[in-house]
Amino acid sequence: MSHGFRGVFTRRSRSGLGAGLPLSRMDVLVTVVLVIVVALVFDFTNGFHDTANAMATSVATGALQPRTAVLISAVLNVVGAFLSTEVARTVSQGIIREGQDGIHISPTMIFAGLVGAVLWNLATWYFGLPSSSTHALFGGLIGASIIGAGLDSVDWATVVSKVVLPALLSPVIAGLIALVATYLAYALTRNATTHGAATGFRHGQTISASLVSLAHGTNDAQKTMGVITLTLIAANYQPSGSGPALWVVLACGLAIGLGTYMGGWRIMRTVGKRISDVQSPQGFAAETSSAATILVSSHLGFALSTTHVTSGSVIGSGLGKKLADVHWSVVGRIVVAWVVTLPAAAVVGALATAVAATSTIGLVVVAVLALAAGLGFFFLARRRPVTQDDVNEDQPASQPVAA
Numbered sequence: 406m407s408h409g410f411r412g413v414f415t416r417r418s419r420s421g422l423g424a425g426l427p428l429s430r431m432d433v434l435v436t437v438v439l440v441i442v443v444a445l446v447f448d449f450t451n452g453f454h455d456t457a458n459a460m461a462t463s464v465a466t467g468a469l470q471p472r473t474a475v476l477i478s479a480v481l482n483v484v485g486a487f488l489s490t491e492v493a494r495t496v497s498q499g500i501i502r503e504g505q506d507g508i509h510i511s512p513t514m515i516f517a518g519l520v521g522a523v524l525w526n527l528a529t530w531y532f533g534l535p536s537s538s539t540h541a542l543f544g545g546l547i548g549a550s551i552i553g554a555g556l557d558s559v560d561w562a563t564v565v566s567k568v569v570l571p572a573l574l575s576p577v578i579a580g581l582i583a584l585v586a587t588y589l590a591y592a593l594t595r596n597a598t599t600h601g602a603a604t605g606f607r608h609g610q611t612i613s614a615s616l617v618s619l620a621h622g623t624n625d626a627q628k629t630m631g632v633i634t635l636t637l638i639a640a641n642y643q644p645s646g647s648g649p650a651l652w653v654v655l656a657c658g659l660a661i662g663l664g665t666y667m668g669g670w671r672i673m674r675t676v677g678k679r680i681s682d683v684q685s686p687q688g689f690a691a692e693t694s695s696a697a698t699i700l701v702s703s704h705l706g707f708a709l710s711t712t713h714v715t716s717g718s719v720i721g722s723g724l725g726k727k728l729a730d731v732h733w734s735v736v737g738r739i740v741v742a743w744v745v746t747l748p749a750a751a752v753v754g755a756l757a758t759a760v761a762a763t764s765t766i767g768l769v770v771v772a773v774l775a776l777a778a779g780l781g782f783f784f785l786a787r788r789r790p791v792t793q794d795d796v797n798e799d800q801p802a803s804q805p806v807a808a
Contacts (some may be wrong), residue, residue, distance in 0.1 A: 452664020465677030485622020486658030521754030523544030548751030576717025587725025681723030
């Protein structure tokens with residue numbers, strides 16, 4: 406896993422905030438521990454933030470009970486964490502340019518980038534918007550790299566080809582597949598009136614949703630493993646060229662699995678109920694197209710956001726049913742969140758780097774401010790709770806939802 410991330414963040418830079426001030430071994434240890442903790446927090450937020458990717462339509466149609474759905478998703482996310490890392494390597498390779506003297510993203514910069522990713526995940530979670538945790542992660546790291554190693558340290562051509570273009574194309578492709586699949590599903594079952602059709606689609610959703618969960622664990626948990634492994638190598642706690650230690654794989658898998666089990670009901674409500682009123686044939690079509698798009702792309706080494714794919718599939722399934730309604734105001738808010746995710750996380754990561762790289766005190770200040778901001782989102786969310794009991798109850802799009 407670490408080979409892919411070293412393609413992005415390689416050797417030590419000779420100047421700039423990325424190098425920071427000379428650090429004692431104790432300072433380095435404190436920084437590494439902070440990075441590992443924040444990386445696992447990011448993995449946890451990734452789990453509950455992206456649960457809706459796999460299970461929202463199954464819960465919305467009644468194919469699975471909410472708690473059963475997140476339990477299945479949590480287990481398969483953990484299993485996926487131990488599988489192939491091809492997509493993670495593809496996404497990571499070459500985003501940060503390597504010059505003659507080499508470029509190194511220090512543990513401090515990684516910490517700052519993760520802060521940007523976590524805070525953006527929490528912000529979009531509070532508003533119930535299914536944004537990309539992957540883009541938040543890379544946005545935060547890119548912003549930190551710009552401040553730490555300069556604007557030229559980022560290979561913008563690679564960012565466009567491996568991050569931006571897949572973000573634009575994946576929801577369109579998945580949406581078109583879901584549109585056709587939904588149309589065929591209703592046509593072949595005479596608008597789902599054929600005996601046993603609805604029951605069959607609901608059973609099918611269990612399998613298709615499980616495949617999406619497995620693909621999500623394979624994709625997203627690997628990125629956090631790479632960040633932790635890179636940090637250990639950068640701090641000379643792990644030899645160069647080595648892969649993730651077993652404890653890193655296990656910790657990341659459990660973190661994303663635990664986050665998934667927590668539910669993320671607010672985003673699940675948005676995907677399952679507020680984009681379109683999904684019925685079982687639509688849910689099956691949306692999940693099948695999502696799973697097919699993600700798994701084929703993984704085999705080919707393409708890096709896709711599972712959030713973009715599943716949201717596009719739900720939109721396509723809404724358009725594929727005759728007289729079905731797609732709530733375009735909600736879709737518009739989601740698209741805006743997609744567009745601003747990477748730059749917003751980059752800004753937070755850059756600001757965090759500018760403060761954290763000054764000294765150990767600066768690092769602690771960033772940690773305290775990030776904790777305060779995260780707790781702020783949590784307490785705001787508790788004012789409008791959404792639980793497994795009311796996840797399928799719709800509400801006006803103008804109000805933020807909580808979970």
